[in-house]
Amino acid sequence: MTSRAELTLGYVILGVFSLIALLPVAGIVFTALQDPDGFASFGSIDGLHFSNFTTAWEEANFGTYLRNSVFVAVIVVSVSSVLSILAGYAFGLMRFRGSTLLFYVFLLGLMVPMEAIIVPLYYEMRDSWKLQNTYWAIILPQIATSVAFGTFWMRTYFRSVPRSLVEAARLDGASSWFTLWRVLLPLAKPAVLTMGVLLFMWTWNEFLLVLVMITDDGKLTAPLGLSVFQGRNTSDLTLMAAGSVIVALPVIVVYVFLQRHFIRGMLSGAVKG
Amino acid sequence: VTVAAAPFEAAEATREGSPGDRPPGEPRLVGYLYVLPAFVVFACFVLYPLGEALWFSLWEWNGLPNSPATWVGVDNYTDVFTDEELRSAFAHALILLIFYAVLPILIGLLLAGVMARARVRGLAFFRTILFLPQVIAMVVVAVMWKMIYDPENGALNRFLGWFGIEGKSWLGDFSLALPSVGLIGTWVYFGLAMVLLTAGVQKIPPSLYDAARVDGAGPFREFLAVTLPGLRGEIAVALTLTTIYALRNFDLVYITTQGGPGDSTTVPAFQVFSRAFESSQVGSAAAVGVTLTVVIFLISFMINRVAERST
Numbered sequence: 001m002t003s004r005a006e007l008t009l010g011y012v013i014l015g016v017f018s019l020i021a022l023l024p025v026a027g028i029v030f031t032a033l034q035d036p037d038g039f040a041s042f043g044s045i046d047g048l049h050f051s052n053f054t055t056a057w058e059e060a061n062f063g064t065y066l067r068n069s070v071f072v073a074v075i076v077v078s079v080s081s082v083l084s085i086l087a088g089y090a091f092g093l094m095r096f097r098g099s100t101l102l103f104y105v106f107l108l109g110l111m112v113p114m115e116a117i118i119v120p121l122y123y124e125m126r127d128s129w130k131l132q133n134t135y136w137a138i139i140l141p142q143i144a145t146s147v148a149f150g151t152f153w154m155r156t157y158f159r160s161v162p163r164s165l166v167e168a169a170r171l172d173g174a175s176s177w178f179t180l181w182r183v184l185l186p187l188a189k190p191a192v193l194t195m196g197v198l199l200f201m202w203t204w205n206e207f208l209l210v211l212v213m214i215t216d217d218g219k220l221t222a223p224l225g226l227s228v229f230q231g232r233n234t235s236d237l238t239l240m241a242a243g244s245v246i247v248a249l250p251v252i253v254v255y256v257f258l259q260r261h262f263i264r265g266m267l268s269g270a271v272k273g
Numbered sequence: 274v275t276v277a278a279a280p281f282e283a284a285e286a287t288r289e290g291s292p293g294d295r296p297p298g299e300p301r302l303v304g305y306l307y308v309l310p311a312f313v314v315f316a317c318f319v320l321y322p323l324g325e326a327l328w329f330s331l332w333e334w335n336g337l338p339n340s341p342a343t344w345v346g347v348d349n350y351t352d353v354f355t356d357e358e359l360r361s362a363f364a365h366a367l368i369l370l371i372f373y374a375v376l377p378i379l380i381g382l383l384l385a386g387v388m389a390r391a392r393v394r395g396l397a398f399f400r401t402i403l404f405l406p407q408v409i410a411m412v413v414v415a416v417m418w419k420m421i422y423d424p425e426n427g428a429l430n431r432f433l434g435w436f437g438i439e440g441k442s443w444l445g446d447f448s449l450a451l452p453s454v455g456l457i458g459t460w461v462y463f464g465l466a467m468v469l470l471t472a473g474v475q476k477i478p479p480s481l482y483d484a485a486r487v488d489g490a491g492p493f494r495e496f497l498a499v500t501l502p503g504l505r506g507e508i509a510v511a512l513t514l515t516t517i518y519a520l521r522n523f524d525l526v527y528i529t530t531q532g533g534p535g536d537s538t539t540v541p542a543f544q545v546f547s548r549a550f551e552s553s554q555v556g557s558a559a560a561v562g563v564t565l566t567v568v569i570f571l572i573s574f575m576i577n578r579v580a581e582r583s584t
Contacts (some may be wrong), residue, residue, distance in 0.1 A: 006388075007388075009387050010388040011382060014384065014399045014467075017403065018399055018403060019401055020460070020463075021405055021406055021460070021463075022402055024460070025405060025406075025409070025417075027417070027420075028332075028420070029427060031420065041431075042421060042423070043428045048378060054459060067332040073289040081282060083311040085308060086308070086311065087307060087308045090305075090308045091304075092452050094301045094303070094307070095301065096304035096305060099304060099308075099333045100311070105315075106311075106312075107487055109315060111566065111569060111570050113517075113520075113566060113569060114521075115320035115545045116563055117318075117319060117326055118545065118546075118549070118562070118563060119329060119549045119555060119559045119562060120322040120326050121318070121560050122320075122542040122550075123336070123555075127338055140314065140317070140318050141319075144314045145319060147314055148315060148319065175508045176307075188403075201408055203498070205411060207412060207527075208542075211527075211546075212546075212550065222415070223412040227527075227528060228418075230416050230528070237420065237426075240419050240420075241420070244413045244416050244417060247547055248409045248410055251408050252405070252408060255405075256401075257338065259401055259404070266404070266407065267468065267469055267472070267510075269514055269516055271514060
């Protein structure tokens with residue numbers, strides 16, 4: 001068995017690094033609660049001034065940014081989930097000519113970073129599709145990159161489904177559509193939920209695409225709102241911290257409630273283009 | 274099955290073509306219908322722009338709607354190797370690999386080595402905390418660390434002040450800026466490596482450790498002979514993920530340093546942005562983006578090949 005000393009050392013390492021992970025986060029929360037009229041400095045506490053959040057929400061526009069982010073995330077996550085379930089179902093449980101090749105094309109999408117496609121995307125959106133500065137310009141490309149991941153994820157799930165289940169449904173005369181939604185999907189809830197939280201986090205935190213496509217302040221998503229705000233008001237530490245907390249909070253709340261899904265997804269090595 | 278290693282693993286599986294892997298039933302044309310909607314969106318907004326990026330990268334164009342483009346062939350790609358700014362961008366990306374990938378994995382290995390034969394209790398609790406930095410938007414992480422690194426009023430300089438150490442301009446100094454940005458990456462990803470490797474080490478059969486002990490192996494030998502080989506798969510996953518994050522790092526550089534001071538923290542992803550949208554070198558930006566994709570692909574492929582071969 002391990003010696004006591006080794007075990008203690010292990011917990012010390014875990015403790016120290018947990019502290020390192022937590023301290024900056026605690027620091028920004030404390031900063032967000034500082035007296036807005038006092039001398040602000042990162043990580044110190046001089047009372048609990050929740051009014052900073054109201055100011056950030058109303059005057060610094062974070063309310064609008066957050067609403068935009070929710071709107072974009074809901075559409076991207078729901079549409080790409082449905083498309084991924086459909087495609088993953090076909091790749092996982094059906095045989096059709098060229099399915100392997102077609103699946104590899106989707107896998108390619110996992111490796112392509114946004115940086116590689118952002119330049120042509122911008123000029124297409126601006127010159128051909130005339131979608132620059134609209135929500136479409138950030139929703140459509142994000143559905144496309146999400147679908148590459150989602151199709152892979154759902155295919156892996158559908159491959160693990162017991163064959164007998166699908167064959168039994170088929171012998172009973174169920175259509176492929178009925179089999180998917182009524183027989184398989186109720187069992188697929190955990191897989192779909194894991195995919196959903198990962199897509200939500202990636203969509204919420206997307207930066208480059210929005211930076212390039214959206215110039216209208218009223219249409220910015222939360223991370224971009226924060227970026228613009230910190231570019232304009234470098235000195236207003238408390239308000240910047242409050243804005244940061246507002247931007248990060250929705251994902252953290254989902255993380256706290258569904259952490260097993262987040263961690264399982266991320267430990268499995270999930271990446272998105 | 275890991276997603277990062279997926280393209281390579283999936284290729285292996287089909288080559289072997291085990292019958293159990295086949296989907297049930299007869300061939301179904303309806304499969305195309307199910308794939309169609311996803312494929313259309315994917316083709317329009319990933320495949321088509323990717324092809325266009327290849328095409329753009331062979332031209333010199335300033336990005337204005339009515340201005341002509343000049344054919345330059347592979348010149349934009351030779352620039353990647355000869356242009357001072359681009360060369361340093363790719364060199365910086367490789368240095369950042371040490372901070373994003375190597376350091377977190379070393380920290381993870383340290384913990385895994387110590388905890389090798391222990392049943393870790395409460396790992397779930399630590400896991401929740403250690404994963405937290407990864408779910409926070411990179412913009413928030415960047416704003417947070419800018420405040421910590423701030424030369425006037427930053428938490429780091431105040432902390433060092435307690436020990437009588439003189440503060441520095443962490444992000445403003447030519448030689449300190451890149452490691453300072455890199456350490457932010459370490460902060461974000463060490464939790465991933467720690468959790469992945471500690472979970473992995475718990476799956477190594479204790480009999481292997483007993484055998485090593487009978488053979489008279491000390492703790493260090495034991496680590497090299499049992500723990501490290503046993504963690505090969507987990508190390509490959511951690512390395513692939515952190516490498517991809519390191520190479521794609523844009524938000525962090527954009528917020529903290531804008532590539533500065535000088536070019537000291539510029540990275541390929543930042544060059545794509547600044548060339549395409551600030552300095553009117555659209556062709557070159559596309560070429561950098563394509564090169565970055567190829568580098569990401571090659572490195573992930575190599576990592577997974579090495580991990581596979583030594584199995």
